[in-house]
Amino acid sequence: MTGTTADPRGGLARMSRRVMNLSHLLTQNAHRHGDRTGFIWGDKSWTWREIDSAVSALAAGLAARGVVKGDRILVHSKNCDEMFWSMFAAFRLGAVWVPTNFRLMPDEVAYLASASGAKAFLCHGDFPEHATAVANPALEFIWRIGEGTLGERAVSDVIAAQAGARIENAAVDYDDPCWFFFTSGTTGRSKAAVLTHGQMAFVVTNHLADLMPGTTETDASLVVAPLSHGAGVHQLVQAARGVPTILLPSEKFDIAEAFRLIEAHRVSNIFTVPTILKMMVEHPAVDKFDHSSLRFVIYAGAPMYREDQKAALNKLGKVLVQYFGLGEVTGNITVMPANLHDVEDGPQARIGTCGFERTGMQVSIQGDDGRELKAFETGEICVIGPAVFAGYYDNPEANAKAFRDGWFRTGDLGHMDEEGFLYITGRASDMYISGGSNIYPREVEEKILTHPAIGEVAVLGVPDPFWGEVGVAVCVAREGAAAVSEAELAAFLAPKVPRYKMPKRFFFWEALPKSGYGKIPKRLVRDELEARGLLELISKTGS
Missing domain, CATH: 3.40.50.980 (Rossmann fold)
Structure with a gap:
């Protein structure tokens, strides 16, 4: 042989x-x-x-x-x-x-x-x-x-x-x-x-x-993110089917120009991240250009808040596809296809999930000891399969931390339901402990974003002399919305979350700091809080 x-x-x-x-x-x-x-x-x-x-x-x-x-x-x-x-x-x-x-x-x-x-x-x-x-x-x-x-x-x-x-x-x-x-x-x-x-x-x-599925050389793909990372993988996939890649004319993200190109070239698919997709569907250009050619608007990099998801579905139709995956797994962990995205909050809607296992991949929710947890139990999301990378270059220490019994440890926390749909709670590093209770910022952020005046939010834990850590919410107003006070937002949130999950302070900024990929890293928000002297202010205020 x-x-x-x-x-x-x-x-x-x-x-x-x-x-x-x-x-x-x-x-x-x-x-x-x-x-x-x-x-x-x-x-x-x-x-x-x-x-x-x-x-x-x-x-x-x-x-x-x-x-x-x-x-x-x-x-x-x-x-x-x-x-x-x-x-x-x-x-x-x-x-x-x-x-x-x-x-x-x-x-x-x-x-x-x-x-x-x-x-x-x-x-x-x-x-x-x-x-x-x-x-x-x-x-x-x-x-x-x-x-x-x-x-x-x-x-x-x-x-x-x-x-x-x-x-x-x-x-x-x-x-x-x-x-x-x-x-x-x-x-x-x-x-x-x-x-x-x-x-x-x-x-x-x-x-x-x-x-x-069904992509051929008759499709077209618009690039709205740096080719150095996820967008590069996406365009490599387009090349496999002979699909033309279309670049924006400059590195500036011009939303009107993006929609013009979608109309001119009958673009059928885009890869993006939730923050960029949110900007696109809130821009006036979404109503000025024909985007009916879009079949797959693929978003990844972070979960999409439910209110933003609804807005995108209302503007673009049932074309949203979500996937969850890290660079180390090249995006191949779960998928939430277009047919499972629903604008209504009824029993058919899979609200909060990032979908089910990708073909050929296996996901396991594991405890700190590596034991696989039962449905609805929160633990670390781990994965095996052919999409998992070969390891970190020249970094045996990082490799030892990243793998356990062959499973790649994502560092993300979540749970699976009985049907195998995955729900991400947040990054393990984002979780904070207040008064002995574990708090996952994402679930609080989801509740805050149901307020009609709030367009973006980041919740993170900061040091507190009494509780150990407390939550802080940094909010950005939705464009054109009436101003909301800290007290009003706290009152709005009070019936929606337990008292121990309630952020201690609410701050309102013109914008949240974003990475080069359009994400909102909590470390950048924390750095800005410190630069503005707000961390010290929070630690001095009574609990």
Whole structure:
């Protein structure tokens, strides 16, 4: 039997786990859909054949500069054509794509370069400070993406110089790394989650099956988030079906322009996060442009509050698809398909759930001792399956904490009902203990958001000399709503939550701090509370 040898114990030991190189998706498209448009950015567009040629040329240039299989290529760029090409060029060589969030500071990107052991750095021309900060003895060269003066060469010049070069897709095994997916670093330093060719082939298949079934080359996909993370995974999935990727003309999130592009290109799917989706459905443009082509508006990254979910359903129809998943599991934990999203709060509505297990994945709610808990018991959400990453790069301590008996520990808390629907309570790190009672901010936030004047809220625990910790709610008013006082909001909430869950203080800000991915990290809210002197104020007030 080719590829196997006899095992002395009577079984078969696999010698090789050869799999498809992910860049073969481009090879397929160039053959089957060569003249169809595969990428649109502003007034420019590229066919799949042109994309495949550009990727081969960039791969040839990188190979000529000494990049070989296993080398890491750090990429710090705004969304653009050359950033997208760089992903497939890395895959084609068997190298590892290491994208960063372009909103990171120079010292943060320098850390990622060091932590990943990057050999090459492709840096957008708008970030010369990052290029300077990243330079280190291990880094062999810096090339520029887009306009500017930084770096040894421009990526566009490399592609032009290597025009016509043909680079075959490198032979890869299942466990060969293709992507270092840096976590957002909600606690401590960001870690590089190692994604592999075999794992990502499963992820692509799973996304198509569970999130957007029936997707073909006749669809179109609009990008409204950085390609460095979840949106990059989503667009890789689009490439697997020959779907054209459409970028906003600039990094600025122009909602009116997004809806204009949806109408102009008959966009059928979008990947986003709840805060961005909320902004879109509350913008006047939602009523000015035709968005009837949308079939799948996929949101992830955080649960969506029920009131925001209803508003989106009323504006867009039954096109919402929710998935729950971390970068380490590449988004593949649960799915809540469009048919289970209901605007009515009746018995058919699955209110508060993020859905059921993704195809091929298994979820377990576990206690601190690793014991699987019963239905409706709250514990840590753990998962196994082919979408789980290979581990953190060069970080055995983090790996030891992340896995237990083969299960990946998400750090999220929740419970499952008797039918297997998952309900997220919150991050383990978000939970706080007040007077000996565990309090999960999300359930309090859900209640606060039922007030018609409140558009956004973050509840977190802060130190208290008497109770140990108390809750604080930082609120943002809904646009156009009448102002509400702290006393009025407390009175509104009092009948809805037990007294021990009632926040001690309510603050009203113009906006909540958000990460580069549109999330609202509690650490940023806490930092802002401290910067405004409010933590000290809370600790001094009576309980």
